[in-house]
Amino acid sequence: MPHEAVELLSRYLQIDTTNPPGNEQKGVEFFAAIFEKEGVDYKVYEAAPGRQSIRAVIPGTGERPALILLNHIDVVTANAAEWQEDPFSGKIKDGLIYGRGALDMKGHGILELLAFLEVKRKGWVPCRDLVFLAVADEEDGGKNGAAWLLEHHFQDFQAGLILNEGGFGLDDMLPDRPLFLIAAGEKGVCRVRLTRTGPPGHGSTPHGNNALEKLVQGLNRLLEKDNPFIVTALIGDYFKQLGAVWEFLKPYLDDGKPETLIRVLQDNGMAAIPQLAAMLKNTVSVNCLHAGDKVNVIPDEAVAELDIRLLPGTDPDAFVAEIKAQLADDEIQVELMEKHAATESPVDTEDFAILKEAHLKHFPDALVVATLLYGASDSRFFRDRGMACYGICPMLIGTRDLDRVHGVDERISTENMIQGTRAFIDIVRMLCRV
Numbered sequence: 001m002p003h004e005a006v007e008l009l010s011r012y013l014q015i016d017t018t019n020p021p022g023n024e025q026k027g028v029e030f031f032a033a034i035f036e037k038e039g040v041d042y043k044v045y046e047a048a049p050g051r052q053s054i055r056a057v058i059p060g061t062g063e064r065p066a067l068i069l070l071n072h073i074d075v076v077t078a079n080a081a082e083w084q085e086d087p088f089s090g091k092i093k094d095g096l097i098y099g100r101g102a103l104d105m106k107g108h109g110i111l112e113l114l115a116f117l118e119v120k121r122k123g124w125v126p127c128r129d130l131v132f133l134a135v136a137d138e139e140d141g142g143k144n145g146a147a148w149l150l151e152h153h154f155q156d157f158q159a160g161l162i163l164n165e166g167g168f169g170l171d172d173m174l175p176d177r178p179l180f181l182i183a184a185g186e187k188g189v190c191r192v193r194l195t196r197t198g199p200p201g202h203g204s205t206p207h208g209n210n211a212l213e214k215l216v217q218g219l220n221r222l223l224e225k226d227n228p229f230i231v232t233a234l235i236g237d238y239f240k241q242l243g244a245v246w247e248f249l250k251p252y253l254d255d256g257k258p259e260t261l262i263r264v265l266q267d268n269g270m271a272a273i274p275q276l277a278a279m280l281k282n283t284v285s286v287n288c289l290h291a292g293d294k295v296n297v298i299p300d301e302a303v304a305e306l307d308i309r310l311l312p313g314t315d316p317d318a319f320v321a322e323i324k325a326q327l328a329d330d331e332i333q334v335e336l337m338e339k340h341a342a343t344e345s346p347v348d349t350e351d352f353a354i355l356k357e358a359h360l361k362h363f364p365d366a367l368v369v370a371t372l373l374y375g376a377s378d379s380r381f382f383r384d385r386g387m388a389c390y391g392i393c394p395m396l397i398g399t400r401d402l403d404r405v406h407g408v409d410e411r412i413s414t415e416n417m418i419q420g421t422r423a424f425i426d427i428v429r430m431l432c433r434v
């Protein structure tokens, strides 16, 4: 008989919740059946047909504000032809459980579920309401999931603390000890559409105001600009703590100056690593370009779309104004399609200290460090409403496994599920004082 965590994950992975269309209702039914059996109250929310989320609560004494264990039900697409196992088989082979969502984030969802059920089964009364929340639509921006729930049912989701995805437990980042990254913040996301129009014409007689050429020239001016390195407080502290194991950071530990940090990161080639650079810079990526459909016709419109990620402290409107100036073409229309500033939660709180302590209890030689997520998660919707949110992962994977997130052959070890369950139970017990 496999461990409960392994058995549940294998079954959960067999439910196809590829978003789009999501079909999270099927995941909600999976959880609802478990809550029925365990005698736990739950509530189902439906943002659109089939786009369901589920919330279950174990009432606490109310001494502390509620704790929400947050996870998302949907997964990204998987091309079965590329996988060695069917992505919706939940196959257990050689100590590994295969399936889309094993890492992102159905495995994590099962850890949260089992930690939640442990409190129920033991009859413990937590010092705070303990909430299990599995939501729809994280992978497509949360408009049928977390964002919708907070907009329409805010009274059900008021909490002092939310635990979510976004953290990493890595066994191959440091020479001889594991590294746990707790995401205490994430970069802001802005999506900008640039439109340049101009007179059409025949390709044989260029008239000098070709919409596509003008847009490309503007984009070139924009991309010539290298955004400066900015050391935010969170990232400054992150590198100070890594300085305990990365010797080359010593000059920064000695003087604590941001410019010293940037210099040593550059000297060691670290600043060129995209993931590290993303923690230290506002970034702009030109990801879509549309214009013209005939090779001999001058197009009358050209459109580009930019994916912009902003550090804490950078104002989205001010940044977009800078982009406008950089394009240096008043005829390029700049339209802000999505605007989300970076979000951060404090790391000098009792809850954060407990989180760190709980990790160290299970991985005594680990380094546990708060960091900034350069991607986006549902945490931002809760942080926007003043709730503290942390991305954690009390399991050890390798940086090599990170490619499997949204990639091929996503999987997690049975060992990780079993140890992770133990660790998650302790995290919840410590935070709930039971």
Ligand SMILES: [Zn+2]
Binding pocket: 072, 104, 105, 138, 165
């Ligand atoms: Zn995810």
